[in-house]
Amino acid sequence: MLRTLIYGARQIVTVTRNNNEKFLCGKDMHAIGVIKSDAGGLSLMIENENIVAIGTDDAIARDFEGMEIDNKIDASGCCILPGFVDAHTHPIWAGDRVHEYAKKLAGATYMEIMREGGGIGFTVEQTKLATDEELLIGLVARLKRMLHAGTTYVECKTGYGLEWPDELRLLKLLEQARSYIPIGISITYCAAHAVPKNKTAEEMTEDIINKQIKALRQLIDNKEIDVNDIDVFCEKGVYDIEQSRRILLAGQQIGLSINFHGDELNYTGSAEMGAEIGARAISHLECISEEGIRAMANAKTFAVILPHTGYILRIEMPPVRKMIDAGVPVALGTDANPNAFSSAMSISMNLACVLCHMSLEEALAAATINSAAALGISDKYGSIEVGKKADLIICRCPSWEHIIYQFGDHTHIIRYVLKHGEVVYAKSA
Ligand SMILES: N=CN[C@@H](CCC(=O)O)C(=O)O
Numbered sequence: 001m002l003r004t005l006i007y008g009a010r011q012i013v014t015v016t017r018n019n020n021e022k023f024l025c026g027k028d029m030h031a032i033g034v035i036k037s038d039a040g041g042l043s044l045m046i047e048n049e050n051i052v053a054i055g056t057d058d059a060i061a062r063d064f065e066g067m068e069i070d071n072k073i074d075a076s077g078c079c080i081l082p083g084f085v086d087a088h089t090h091p092i093w094a095g096d097r098v099h100e101y102a103k104k105l106a107g108a109t110y111m112e113i114m115r116e117g118g119g120i121g122f123t124v125e126q127t128k129l130a131t132d133e134e135l136l137i138g139l140v141a142r143l144k145r146m147l148h149a150g151t152t153y154v155e156c157k158t159g160y161g162l163e164w165p166d167e168l169r170l171l172k173l174l175e176q177a178r179s180y181i182p183i184g185i186s187i188t189y190c191a192a193h194a195v196p197k198n199k200t201a202e203e204m205t206e207d208i209i210n211k212q213i214k215a216l217r218q219l220i221d222n223k224e225i226d227v228n229d230i231d232v233f234c235e236k237g238v239y240d241i242e243q244s245r246r247i248l249l250a251g252q253q254i255g256l257s258i259n260f261h262g263d264e265l266n267y268t269g270s271a272e273m274g275a276e277i278g279a280r281a282i283s284h285l286e287c288i289s290e291e292g293i294r295a296m297a298n299a300k301t302f303a304v305i306l307p308h309t310g311y312i313l314r315i316e317m318p319p320v321r322k323m324i325d326a327g328v329p330v331a332l333g334t335d336a337n338p339n340a341f342s343s344a345m346s347i348s349m350n351l352a353c354v355l356c357h358m359s360l361e362e363a364l365a366a367a368t369i370n371s372a373a374a375l376g377i378s379d380k381y382g383s384i385e386v387g388k389k390a391d392l393i394i395c396r397c398p399s400w401e402h403i404i405y406q407f408g409d410h411t412h413i414i415r416y417v418l419k420h421g422e423v424v425y426a427k428s429a
């Protein structure tokens with residue numbers, strides 16, 4: 001057995017307060033657990049991959065007296081937080097879209113660019129032209145940036161292939177990435193991300209249901225690929241509400257959880273439809289209705305908020321305060337993709353606080369335990385609790401809030417990132 005001790009910390013941010021909460025909602029999102037030391041430091045003991053004890057340095061030293069400790073990490077002057085869980089990313093693609101960024105700054109909308117063949121269509125073309133090796137190198141480099149920014153688990157969507165052979169290639173590369181980088185990966189199948197040129201949404205709906213999802217089922221049954229969720233871009237001019245419902249239900253029938261893009265640029269009724277069919281999570285929701293908020297609160301469907309997207313597109317932010325007050329569990333993601341080019345959850349949290357009016361505590365709960373729950377993994381990840389996986393960030397700062405407050409400066413603050421108890425990133429002195 002490998003035993004690792006982290007000692008001397010100023011604060012340990014457990015996030016959950018009563019152990020075993022699988023997510024936080026309503027007022028509980030603001031009341032996160034933080035252990036502070038009045039005198040002396042705080043310790044956390046890890047055995048193999050798991051957290052086995054949390055307490056003062058003195059108490060942990062007493063409890064483990066005489067036992068062999070293989071690694072010791074000095075966290076004096078530091079705060080320990082759970083690794084961030086990024087609940088929504090599109091990390092596998094080729095060809096950037098910096099030229100479109102300039103167009104957007106000059107006033108072009110997301111849909112205007114998409115209708116001219118840019119946006120997702122442009123990235124699909126560039127991705128098709130790239131070799132497997134190029135795609136894998138780009139993917140692993142992006143995942144590495146995320147890991148160094150404190151993300152220890154990430155949802156990764158396909159969606160720049162659209163048709164089966166191309167989507168299959170992306171699935172295989174996402175699966176391969178697991179052996180190149182120690183970050184947790186939850187794969188989401190998102191062939192319904194856009195409609196390919198010369199096809200209609202109806203033709204693609206049939207193709208995805210009758211061809212792609214059937215082929216996917218075989219791969220999953222043969223244990224060739226571990227896919228978790230099914231996704232659709234449910235949006236005016238992309239997949240309509242009924243096409244989205246059919247695709248999502250077909251995915252659900254092969255055992256995938258429903259986790260999709262809805263009510264982003266226009267109100268489509270995605271929130272109501274998602275809650276009705278048992279979606280675990282719906283992302284964006286900038287245009288959600290009051291009825292949609294009630295439906296998601298009742299169904300306890302996670303709202304995955306992506307503030308970087310609203311910021312870059314200069315669109316109205318989702319009504320996050322109303323959602324939290326109504327009891328919708330709120331999670332957070334970077335949306336990392338060639339439109340919203342960003343990989344740091346600390347930046348998403350800052351934007352969530354300033355632009356979506358979340359408190360620091362709510363933003364952290366959304367970026368940890370709730371994002372883990374939005375991916376169905378909060379039994380093991382998303383908080384610091386005895387028995388959970390030791391996915392941790394050690395930050396040098398006077399109090400944990402600095403990781404959000406010091407906008408864009410996470411590289412200066414994060415000293416160590418641990419995945420399953422192992423140091424996978426250490427800031428050079
Ligand atoms: N809205 C749809 N999909 C992505 C954007 C992907 C892209 O533009 O390449 C999103 O979540 O923002």
Ligand SMILES: [Zn+2]
Binds near residue numbers: 090
């Ligand atoms: Zn997205």
